[in-house]
Amino acid sequence: MAQAIALAKLRRVLRTSTFQLTVLYGSLFAVAISILAGFLYWSTVGYLQRQTDATIEAEVLGLAEQYQSSGLRRLARVIRERIEGDPDSGALYLFADRNLLPLAGNLPRWPALASRADGWYSFEHEGEDGRVAARARVFALSEGLVLLVGRKIGDLEAITQRFRNGLLWGGGLALVLALLAGAFMSASVLRRVESMNTTARQIMSGDLSRRIDSRGTGDEFDQLADSLNSMLEEIERLLDGIRHVADNIAHDLRTPLTRLCNALEEAERSTDPVVARERVTAALADADQLLGTFRALLRIARLESGGYEADTATVGLPALVEDAVDLYQALAEEKSIGLHLDLKDPPSVTGDRDLLFQLLVNLIDNAIKYTPEGGRVEVAAFPDGEDAVITVSDSGPGIDPALRERVLERFFRVDESRRQPGNGLGLSLVHAIARHHGATLALSDNEPGLKVLVRLPVTS
């Protein structure tokens, strides 16, 4: 069992990209080393070999001169002199007759040579230091005499052998180390990835509060972990938002729906057609309100998800703001609220005229709704840097700073306003429209009252 697991883990390690990269780099490394080794070999051992051959050639030339100028006797004598003069030089000479019987030289007999075309021979020499390799050239002289000139290359052979061994062992070891290192690295990387996978699986099975471990080294895995964790935070926040909204929706839609059902039930029970008619009319009003709420919800959802096919045209703000104020002037006067407009040449923006009008209308409507009689509502529009700014300020009770964020949520109503007509979606829609146009909302204290500031970029 443990074996099977270990085998499976090995297979996974081998499949990792880290390991495959290691194998790739290891192979490239091996090829590079081989080229280097080859070059070294050629330049050192090869050099020595070439040197040996050159020495032999030089000897041969020298001896040939002697032979040509002074004949055989002289040649034999020169050979003897050379041998006696430097017995440890490693040079080998053998002057033999046509039957290969030695006449002069330091070889006891003619060595066994395999015939070759280029005149170079390799053979084994039996000397005081045992059998050593030797390299020689052979010449046929006049009258069938043969001359062999060579050198012992035992040392050279030893060097070559060592070199080769060194390369093989070293290279082999390096390769093994590389593979092991690769395997370890991959295993460690795999462990990090596995830990992320495990956390992901836990999250998927429902525990959204879990986060991916970060080792604190700031490496690419930590960066990945940080990005993923931020994403998880955002998702958790959005889901909480949705849950919250769903709760609110359930509550705020149930009320008019209940009223509607009650009215219809009363209509059904009633024996007086006038009363029944009146109840049905009331039920219709509630139904209309519900439909309006759904429509608004849908608009907000579509605006937020980007599925709303809004207009993109140039919208002149002065005309828009004037129209909105004009529309609400009468209502404001009914409540003895002073509705004032302060236009300071705001730039035109790109957007949807109807949506922007809705935004303004909702803000002005709210301002008038929450300002007591005799109060004041001011609407201003002016340029500010690259943006167009619209403000709607009232002299009402304002909104607690702690609640200013929440007030933009769907269905959120500050307690005091729960009795007011409306569906609690006005500011949500304003928020969604603002975001759609790349605009920002800021709620502040109008001292007294609420001031809503909408900052619209000129090209959204």
Added chain:
Amino acid sequence: MRMRVLIIEDDNEVASFVVKGLKEAGHAVDRAADGKEGLLLASTEDYDALIVDRMLPSLDGLSIVQTLRGAGNHTPILILSALGEVDDRVKGLKAGGDDYLVKPFAFSELVARLEALARRSLAPEATESRLEVGDLVMDRLTREVHRGAVKIDLKPREFRLLEYLMLHRGQVVTRTMLLEQVWDYHFDPQTNVIDVHISRLRSKIDKDFDVALLETVRGAGYRLG
């Protein structure tokens, strides 16, 4: 005013709802359940107004509208659209539609708009310079309004509101219609701002006079005359 209406709608519930309502209101109604049948009827018969649903089997609503317009048919068309679809008034109106209504709608809204459409095509009054309802007279050139011998002072917006009501005299005009035509915006008001404007207008043209010309039609809108 009795109208001859064709409704092209595949949803039986909506269709029967509309047909029944229109008949009760005194109009003649034909119904087609799919696009091809509807186009055939619309092309061969004479109607005062058409109601065309966008989503239809065999041939969609916008194609029907485009085909009719392409063939030189100028019958006023009101396009119906389901709530779940993208709000595409512009597409619908560009295709040649005259008005656009999203389901579910209040029947009174549908009727008011239909009558306005039919009226518009039967008697093109956009060029009339003088409008009269009872003893209320409006001169569109001089921008003067008189009731009887009394000159009535109206603010520009009030004038436009009265003008629209007078152009649709005797017909029900819904709040949405007023918002679209008099204020030229398509939006959902939170409170009934229109009501306030109407009551102001009423105080100017009706209050000191015997006969009230501007009446509120419960559950629908307003009517002048």
